[in-house]
Amino acid sequence: MTFTTRFAPSPTGPLHLGHACSALLAHDMACAAGGRFVLRIEDTDTSRARPQWEELIYKDLAWLGLTWEEPVLRQSDQLELYHEALTQLAQRGLIFPCSCRRRDIRAALSAPQEGAKLAPGIYPGTCRNRPMSDRKPGDALRLNMGAAVQSLDMPGFTELGAAHAGQHQLDPDRLIIEIGDAVLGRIELETVSYVLASVVDDAAQGITCIIRGKDLFQITFLQVLLQGLLNLPTPDYHHHHLIRDDQGKRLAKRDDARAIAKYRAEGATPQDIRQMVGL
Numbered sequence: 001m002t003f004t005t006r007f008a009p010s011p012t013g014p015l016h017l018g019h020a021c022s023a024l025l026a027h028d029m030a031c032a033a034g035g036r037f038v039l040r041i042e043d044t045d046t047s048r049a050r051p052q053w054e055e056l057i058y059k060d061l062a063w064l065g066l067t068w069e070e071p072v073l074r075q076s077d078q079l080e081l082y083h084e085a086l087t088q089l090a091q092r093g094l095i096f097p098c099s100c101r102r103r104d105i106r107a108a109l110s111a112p113q114e115g116a117k118l119a120p121g122i123y124p125g126t127c128r129n130r131p132m133s134d135r136k137p138g139d140a141l142r143l144n145m146g147a148a149v150q151s152l153d154m155p156g157f158t159e160l161g162a163a164h165a166g167q168h169q170l171d172p173d174r175l176i177i178e179i180g181d182a183v184l185g186r187i188e189l190e191t192v193s194y195v196l197a198s199v200v201d202d203a204a205q206g207i208t209c210i211i212r213g214k215d216l217f218q219i220t221f222l223q224v225l226l227q228g229l230l231n232l233p234t235p236d237y238h239h240h241h242l243i244r245d246d247q248g249k250r251l252a253k254r255d256d257a258r259a260i261a262k263y264r265a266e267g268a269t270p271q272d273i274r275q276m277v278g279l
Contacts, residue, residue, distance in 0.1 A: 003035030005209045007061070007068075008198065010042045011054035014259035016244040018213060020064060021277035025240055026211040027066045028279070038066035044075045044192055060260040064270045073205065081200050082192040085230055086141060086185055090132050094151065094229065095184060097135035098127040098142045103210050122180035136185055142181040143226075149175055152228045179222050199223050203232040215237045241278055 007023040009015060015023075030037040039061070043049040061068070089095045100123075128144060135141075149172035185192040202210065217239050227234045243258075263273060 003033035004206050005030050008040040008042050012048040015060045016258040021243050028201040039072050041074045085200050094148050095141050096130050097139035099139050100126050119178045140183045141185045141186050145176050145181050169257050199226045207235050209236045210236045213242050
């Protein structure tokens with residue numbers, strides 16, 4: 001099987017040094033393995049995605065010396081595939097509509113809870129018994145985590161998750177307590193979560209290894225679970241160190257001072273960027 005990895009930014013702001021670390025590391029690993037490097041544009045956040053940010057992504061990556069396959073997959077062109085995945089989960093009774101707003105969830109979490117104690121901020125299951133026939137515009141579509149882990153009670157699944165996601169076991173209790181009923185999308189077709197869309201796309205593009213920051217480590221377990229539910233292959237995952245600012249805070253797109261384009265404009269070289277991110 002050909003080693004295939006990807007870099008999948010969202011066109012919602014400038015790429016910063018953290019993005020450079022992920023993209024360079026993925027590209028380096030693909031080149032070293034004689035494999036494939038795929039660029040994907042995750043543009044389903046229509047309220048924030050902008051064409052000028054997408055164009056800047058191409059300019060930044062080309063300046064860093066990266067090459068990628070054409071055509072570039074854009075998630076806005078894949079909505080029907082995500083809808084099919086949601087439908088498949090719904091037909092198995094694994095998702096439910098949820099009308100809770102943040103204030104509703106905060107109120108429910110402040111009330112005494114029965115059963116296992118959930119991690120802070122985890123959805124308490126208020127709408128879990130609502131059938132899909134009761135869905136309304138604006139409803140979130142949540143994964144019934146308890147039903148999902150029960151449906152994957154198969155030999156070897158826990159070991160599979162541990163092998164691909166990291167050194168921690170894919171523990172069903174931890175999935176319920178620490179991740180809970182994750183939002184996978186909304187009733188409106190154009191709205192889908194990152195975790196589901198990327199699982200579908202990784203399978204469609206034949207991704208065998210995913211390189212990304214340690215901040216997404218826990219999400220990996222949810223994605224391995226979704227791959228099992230949808231009968232999709234599970235790639236290997238490599239979680240690299242995070243690039244932080246001078247105060248030790250993880251970089252975000254609002255950190256324009258760390259934007260690749262800004263360094264380029266100030267006369268930095270691609271090798272300077274590699275040194276800055278520890279490569």
